[in-house]
Amino acid sequence: MNITDIVNRDVVNLTNCESEPIHIPGTIQPHGFLLGLKTENHIIDFCSANSKDFIGLPPEVLLGKPLSVIFSEVPYADFISYVREDVNDRARPFVFSFHGESFNTTVHQSEQTLILEFEPFPDEALDLPNLYSQTRSFVSLMEQHDSLIELCNDIAIETRRITGYDRVMIYRFDEEYNGEVIAEAKRDDLESFSGQKYPHTDIPPQARALYVKNPLRIIADVDYQPVPLLTLNNGDEKSNKSLDLSLSVLRSVSPIHVEYLKNMGVGATLTISLLQNNKLWGLIACHHYSAKVLAHYTRLAALLQGHFLTSQIRVREVAEEFEISQGVEQALLESLSLLHENENFIDDYATSPSLLRLANAHSFVIYHQGRLYKNGNVPSDAELISLFESLSEKYPKTGLHTEQLIDIFPEFENLSKYAAGVIYHSIAAESPDGVLWLRAERRETINWAGNPHKAVVVNEDGGIRLSPRKSFALWMEEVKNKSEKWRKAEINSASSFTYALQKHINFHYVRNQENKNRILNDELKAANKELANLNWISTHDLKEPLRKIQIFASKVLDRENPDLSAQVKDSVERMRFAAGKMQLLIEDILSYSKAGSIDKVFEETDLNAVFQSVLQELEDNITEKNASIAADSLPVLRAIPFQLNQLFINILSNALKFSDENGPAIITLNTSVVEGKLIPENKTQTDGLFYAIAVRDNGIGFEKEYQNRIFDVFQRLHPAHKYPGTGIGLAICKKIMENHKGFITADSELGAGAVFTLYFPVNGQE
Numbered sequence: 001m002n003i004t005d006i007v008n009r010d011v012v013n014l015t016n017c018e019s020e021p022i023h024i025p026g027t028i029q030p031h032g033f034l035l036g037l038k039t040e041n042h043i044i045d046f047c048s049a050n051s052k053d054f055i056g057l058p059p060e061v062l063l064g065k066p067l068s069v070i071f072s073e074v075p076y077a078d079f080i081s082y083v084r085e086d087v088n089d090r091a092r093p094f095v096f097s098f099h100g101e102s103f104n105t106t107v108h109q110s111e112q113t114l115i116l117e118f119e120p121f122p123d124e125a126l127d128l129p130n131l132y133s134q135t136r137s138f139v140s141l142m143e144q145h146d147s148l149i150e151l152c153n154d155i156a157i158e159t160r161r162i163t164g165y166d167r168v169m170i171y172r173f174d175e176e177y178n179g180e181v182i183a184e185a186k187r188d189d190l191e192s193f194s195g196q197k198y199p200h201t202d203i204p205p206q207a208r209a210l211y212v213k214n215p216l217r218i219i220a221d222v223d224y225q226p227v228p229l230l231t232l233n234n235g236d237e238k239s240n241k242s243l244d245l246s247l248s249v250l251r252s253v254s255p256i257h258v259e260y261l262k263n264m265g266v267g268a269t270l271t272i273s274l275l276q277n278n279k280l281w282g283l284i285a286c287h288h289y290s291a292k293v294l295a296h297y298t299r300l301a302a303l304l305q306g307h308f309l310t311s312q313i314r315v316r317e318v319a320e321e322f323e324i325s326q327g328v329e330q331a332l333l334e335s336l337s338l339l340h341e342n343e344n345f346i347d348d349y350a351t352s353p354s355l356l357r358l359a360n361a362h363s364f365v366i367y368h369q370g371r372l373y374k375n376g377n378v379p380s381d382a383e384l385i386s387l388f389e390s391l392s393e394k395y396p397k398t399g400l401h402t403e404q405l406i407d408i409f410p411e412f413e414n415l416s417k418y419a420a421g422v423i424y425h426s427i428a429a430e431s432p433d434g435v436l437w438l439r440a441e442r443r444e445t446i447n448w449a450g451n452p453h454k455a456v457v458v459n460e461d462g463g464i465r466l467s468p469r470k471s472f473a474l475w476m477e478e479v480k481n482k483s484e485k486w487r488k489a490e491i492n493s494a495s496s497f498t499y500a501l502q503k504h505i506n507f508h509y510v511r512n513q514e515n516k517n518r519i520l521n522d523e524l525k526a527a528n529k530e531l532a533n534l535n536w537i538s539t540h541d542l543k544e545p546l547r548k549i550q551i552f553a554s555k556v557l558d559r560e561n562p563d564l565s566a567q568v569k570d571s572v573e574r575m576r577f578a579a580g581k582m583q584l585l586i587e588d589i590l591s592y593s594k595a596g597s598i599d600k601v602f603e604e605t606d607l608n609a610v611f612q613s614v615l616q617e618l619e620d621n622i623t624e625k626n627a628s629i630a631a632d633s634l635p636v637l638r639a640i641p642f643q644l645n646q647l648f649i650n651i652l653s654n655a656l657k658f659s660d661e662n663g664p665a666i667i668t669l670n671t672s673v674v675e676g677k678l679i680p681e682n683k684t685q686t687d688g689l690f691y692a693i694a695v696r697d698n699g700i701g702f703e704k705e706y707q708n709r710i711f712d713v714f715q716r717l718h719p720a721h722k723y724p725g726t727g728i729g730l731a732i733c734k735k736i737m738e739n740h741k742g743f744i745t746a747d748s749e750l751g752a753g754a755v756f757t758l759y760f761p762v763n764g765q766e
């Protein structure tokens with residue numbers, strides 16, 4: 001028979017210490033022995049080398065045999081049904097007897113192997129703890145204490161009472177798995193570890209993972225000799241077998257951890273996991289200063305202490321968090337009512353204490369449109385502005401909360417006195433405007449048990465082997481430039497307030513704008529009213545007397561009264577002329593104001609017909625000027641016919657009026673279709689196609705600089721005595737084009753004719 005061990009002989013070094021396969025050491029601790037059975041036939045496949053010490057049979061005898069042959073004292077059927085029932089329920093162990101001695105047997109499945117771990121009962125006693133009284137005393141502790149730490153302290157005392165370890169500690173992890181002793185019960189002569197902090201490297205990740213899976217770990221004697229696990233080597237099966245001992249109770253201990261415990265002077269330990277959401281929250285860590293094996297049921301009682309505490313952690317933490325968040329919420333509500341009830345919130349209430357309390361901050365600042373509104377002790381204005389600028393540049397959208405601003409902006413180290421930690425939100429895009437809650441630096445001293453930066457020592461013998469630190473002497477670290485951590489409730493409340501503030505600011509802006517618009521609108525209404533009045537006056541008060549003047553003047557002149565001197569006649573003539581002009585002006589003003597205000601009735605309008613009728617209307621004028629006016633085919637539009645009539649009259653009579661005396665006037669109309677976006681006047685970039693009707697003449701033209709102003713009311717480019725008119729015609733044209741969602745442009749050079757282009761949307765928009 002060929003027997004080999006499965007001992008893992010890898011040495012821990014710097015690169016593998018975090019991944020040391022501690023679940024497959026291939027050895028166990030010697031306070032019990034282990035058999036590994038093939039699941040299918042219960043043939044003994046693994047046996048610890050110490051079996052003879054307990055049952056007098058060495059591995060050579062046991063390996064390869066069925067279990068039933070060895071333990072004949074126990075009805076084998078009982079074991080089979082125990083295994084079937086619930087293999088992982090370690091609360092109720094199986095009891096095997098051999099030659100009259102009973103063994104507490106812990107059974108569990110590991111891959112293809114059924115593992116049996118046999119431990120003699122200490123003092124031969126089946127030591128049942130009084131679970132009822134344990135539970136009752138826990139319930140009374142629970143009722144006595146509000147705070148988690150107080151409860152932890154009593155759990156430590158109670159666990160020590162039940163188990164008898166020299167020291168029981170409640171050890172809590174932080175986010176990086178550094179741990180702190182938050183409660184302790186110990187022998188009076190021992191020095192306290194309370195408040196000490198231990199680096200995460202003391203319990204590497206794979207060890208933590210094991211303690212999640214298997215919540216109880218016993219190291220019975222740090223001076224033990226590991227016992228190898230043996231197996232048959234049948235030639236065909238290579239001897240590279242291993243046995244996963246993750247759930248085992250006897251699993252041997254990592255040598256580096258043994259050394260650690262020896263460095264600490266500890267002889268035996270018990271560790272119970274405290275889990276929250278399937279993660280290690282902490283440990284109940286027990287030390288004994290000599291070897292110690294705990295009886296099975298006492299282990300369960302200790303485990304129960306762990307479950308008790310675990311059940312309360314969340315409740316207490318939530319209760320503590322709840323109390324804080326209630327304060328925060330109350331302050332948030334106060335702040336929001338101030339915000340909602342005061343139009344000038346920023347000016348009047350930025351210094352309200354509730355703004356600090358809503359995030360439990362030391363100070364608070366709003367930066368809005370170049371002004372700082374400060375609440376509490378804050379850095380100088382220049383420093384604040386520079387901070388807002390840096391923050392808005394780096395976090396234009398997301399906002400930020402940090403306990404240590406200098407991690408992100410090292411240049412702000414000198415602000416730590418006020419702003420070691422910040423909550424920041426931007427309140428306006430593309431500007432440094434924002435809000436800041438600040439927390440001052442909280443200097444803190446961490447009492448490390450030994451220098452955490454030297455938690456591992458590379459030994460000098462070749463530099464390969466690794467040791468845990470040898471000194472646990474107090475090593476104090478001062479934490480600087482860091483504030484207290486922002487809690488979730490505080491961060492959320494700051495976001496809620498910022499959101500409301502943003503709405504408040506926007507609302508204010510819109511309200512201001514609305515107010516301005518309302519004032520403008522009122523002014524406009526007043527102006528319109530005045531204008532309407534003017535129309536009325538024009539028609540009734542002005543036109544009538546003017547007509548009378550004209551009639552009388554005509555009468556005077558027509559009678560050719562011989563008594564009248566030539567001078568008087570001339571004066572009357574001028575008077576009639578002036579009255580005529582004035583009447584024309586009134587007519588034009590009237591039609592200008594009408595062009596914008598009449599109800600618009602759009603009809604299918606053939607511009608060719610309009611053009612022909614306008615030619616007839618202007619016939620005398622055309623003849624007088626010896627002009628020719630020609631148009632290629634004009635479009636049919638949905639339009640207001642009489643307005644287009646007026647438009648053509650104005651444009652063409654304008655061309656005739658400003659024709660060159662030295663030659664016949666030639667006026668042409670050409671129609672093309674252009675892209676809306678290409679029309680320079682189209683400021684809103686209306687899409688779609690437009691008819692472009694270019695009215696070209698060979699008249700006297702005008703200087704280029706007037707091409708925009710030419711459409712303004714009363715704009716005259718040429719002397720009135722030579723080119724009479726009211727200066728309103730083109731303004732009316734522009735208004736008519738606007739009514740048709742079109743545009744009008746003018747282009748000319750002095751002496752080189754002019755082009756007026758009328759743009760109508762092809763799919764006429766009414």
Ligand code: BLA
Pocket residue numbers: 017018020022169179181193198201202203204207217219252253254256257260269270271283285287455456467468469
């Ligand atoms: C395991 N390390 C542990 C355990 C504890 C600690 C509680 C669980 C095992 C046990 O019950 O002892 C650490 N013990 C502490 C701490 C206190 C304490 C912090 O009492 C404080 C009061 N350890 C090292 C280094 C390595 C290391 C440098 O210091 C590795 C690089 C490893 N620690 C290590 C390993 C285990 C461990 C591998 C798992 C032991 C095992 O379960 O086999």
